[in-house]
Amino acid sequence: xxxxxxxxxxxxxxxxxxxxxxxxxxxxxxxxxxxxxxxxxxxxxxxxxxxxxxxxxxxxxxxxxxxxxxxxxxxxxxxxxxxxxxxxxxxxxxxxxxxxxxxxxxxxxxxxxxxxxxxxxxxxxxxxxxxxxxxxxxxxxxxxxxxxxxxxxxxxxxxxxxxxxxxxxxxxxxxxxxxxxxxxxxxxxxxxxxxxxxxxxxxxxxxxxxxxxxxx
Amino acid sequence: xxxxxxxxxxxxxxxxxxxxxxxxxxxxxxxxxxxxxxxxxxxxxxxxxxxxxxxxxxxxxxxxxxxxxxxxxxxxxxxxxxxxxxxxxxxxxxxxxxxxxxxxxxxxxxxxxxxxxxxxxxxxxxxxxxxxxxxxxxxxxxxxxxxxxxxxxxxxxxxxxxxxxxxxxxxxxxxxxxxxxxxxxxxxxxxxxxxxxxxxxxxxxxxxxxxxxxxx
DNA sequence: CTGCATCCGGGCCGATACTG
DNA sequence: CAGTATCGGCCCGGATGCAG
Numbered sequence: 366x367x368x369x370x371x372x373x374x375x376x377x378x379x380x381x382x383x384x385x386x387x388x389x390x391x392x393x394x395x396x397x398x399x400x401x402x403x404x405x406x407x408x409x410x411x412x413x414x415x416x417x418x419x420x421x422x423x424x425x426x427x428x429x430x431x432x433x434x435x436x437x438x439x440x441x442x443x444x445x446x447x448x449x450x451x452x453x454x455x456x457x458x459x460x461x462x463x464x465x466x467x468x469x470x471x472x473x474x475x476x477x478x479x480x481x482x483x484x485x486x487x488x489x490x491x492x493x494x495x496x497x498x499x500x501x502x503x504x505x506x507x508x509x510x511x512x513x514x515x516x517x518x519x520x521x522x523x524x525x526x527x528x529x530x531x532x533x534x535x536x537x538x539x540x541x542x543x544x545x546x547x548x549x550x551x552x553x554x555x556x557x558x559x560x561x562x563x564x565x566x567x568x569x570x571x572x573x574x575x576x577x578x579x580x581x
Numbered sequence: 582x583x584x585x586x587x588x589x590x591x592x593x594x595x596x597x598x599x600x601x602x603x604x605x606x607x608x609x610x611x612x613x614x615x616x617x618x619x620x621x622x623x624x625x626x627x628x629x630x631x632x633x634x635x636x637x638x639x640x641x642x643x644x645x646x647x648x649x650x651x652x653x654x655x656x657x658x659x660x661x662x663x664x665x666x667x668x669x670x671x672x673x674x675x676x677x678x679x680x681x682x683x684x685x686x687x688x689x690x691x692x693x694x695x696x697x698x699x700x701x702x703x704x705x706x707x708x709x710x711x712x713x714x715x716x717x718x719x720x721x722x723x724x725x726x727x728x729x730x731x732x733x734x735x736x737x738x739x740x741x742x743x744x745x746x747x748x749x750x751x752x753x754x755x756x757x758x759x760x761x762x763x764x765x766x767x768x769x770x771x772x773x774x775x776x777x778x779x780x781x782x783x784x785x786x787x788x789x790x791x792x793x794x795x796x797x
Numbered sequence: 798c799t800g801c802a803t804c805c806g807g808g809c810c811g812a813t814a815c816t817g
Numbered sequence: 818c819a820g821t822a823t824c825g826g827c828c829c830g831g832a833t834g835c836a837g
Contacts, residue, residue, distance in 0.1 A: 375690075455667045
């Protein structure tokens with residue numbers, strides 16, 4: 366494990382001393398999205414992290430009070446560790462424009478829709494209508510639920526969805542983010558059942574800021 | 582420069598592909614706090630970063646659209662790069678409890694009060710009173726100004742401060758965060774001129790979450 | 798079979814020297 | 818002042834081994 370501290374009495378530097386190492390924030394992402402997970406689950410969700418690195422990082426996070434170990438090989442975030450949701454989702458929101466570049470050879474897991482949707486529909490807006498959207502992309506179906514002004518994502522299909530979207534992840538996400546209209550998404554292989562305007566009605570707040578070079 | 586991407590179609594992973602390398606977020610911190618800076622300024626504020634690394638990171642950030650280069654050796658954040666304020670200050674807020682551990686041998690710059698204060702007094706609260714606090718700690722005086730419900734930090738002394746605080750950084754920050762009372766701060770060498778209750782009146786929102794092990 | 802530890806090649810990091 | 822060049826050492830990544 367990296368012993369090297371930045372040696373700066375600064376909140377950012379000290380935070381990075383804890384979660385700044387390579388892979389560390391992605392391990393926290395897995396625990397944030399999925400809740401408590403076994404070692405093997407983490408290894409699977411991290412798509413090829415070296416096993417010694419995963420063990421190192423988990424030890425480091427446990428020692429620093431970010432992660433707790435239940436019984437045998439089950440890890441979960443401490444209360445303090447759950448507080449990382451805010452910086453992590455803020456980072457996801459900032460990096461949203463980078464998702465305009467298609468997945469290509471990159472891995473994709475349906476569960477990763479959680480930070481993406483948190484970036485797009487973050488915050489609470491009482492004027493936001495209740496809606497249920499079923500998403501089919503990646504390895505398993507997911508359901509976006511808007512209730513009481515808050516948008517959340519759950520694993521599994523919906524009972525009675527207002528809208529069903531299926532297709533490759535970049536098309537689905539482009540549609541959700543408002544970067545693609547129905548025609549553009551259709552060109553990228555996205556199928557929609559239901560009234561697509563329900564998406565725009567969810568995205569009631571500030572528009573997504575422009576990215577580095579993708580104007581769409 | 583690191584070519585290695587996480588290879589995941591995930592907003593967090595792609596964000597970390599841009600700003601996840603060692604030192605990178607601290608370079609952004611310097612540009613966020615101080616505005617446009619020359620190469621040498623960055624090198625000085627980063628307290629001993631290797632010069633080749635600084636050059637590598639700046640090249641990488643420029644290529645990815647986070648940083649712009651003005652004329653000769655002056656760097657500034659792009660519009661998109663400025664959006665990193667949110668995840669960075671969120672990280673600073675999360676890492677606030679780590680500041681309870683004294684500076685010790687760690688470097689300290691007065692300018693680093695900016696993220697700390699942003700973490701403590703973040704957000705806008707119209708009920709927050711107007712106040713001016715002069716801080717003497719580190720290499721240069723700073724002024725905390727509360728106007729129209731927003732708290733900001735500026736370099737330099739104040740014209741007519743309501744409160745003047747001086748002492749070692751961990752004592753001053755503990756006092757600002759509400760983790761130390763006047764007596765506790767005094768034990769750590771902090772001198773206060775003025776009504777200290779003005780600080781508590783600024784911190785009107787949610788209390789700071791508990792850290793990994795420092796109950797105070 | 799899961800949860801790691803060990804080993805090793807290659808690349809990244811860190812410090813210094815050096816140049817326009 | 819603004820970087821480039823270089824080199825040792827450590828970290829990362831991938832494969833393998835082993836214990837419960």
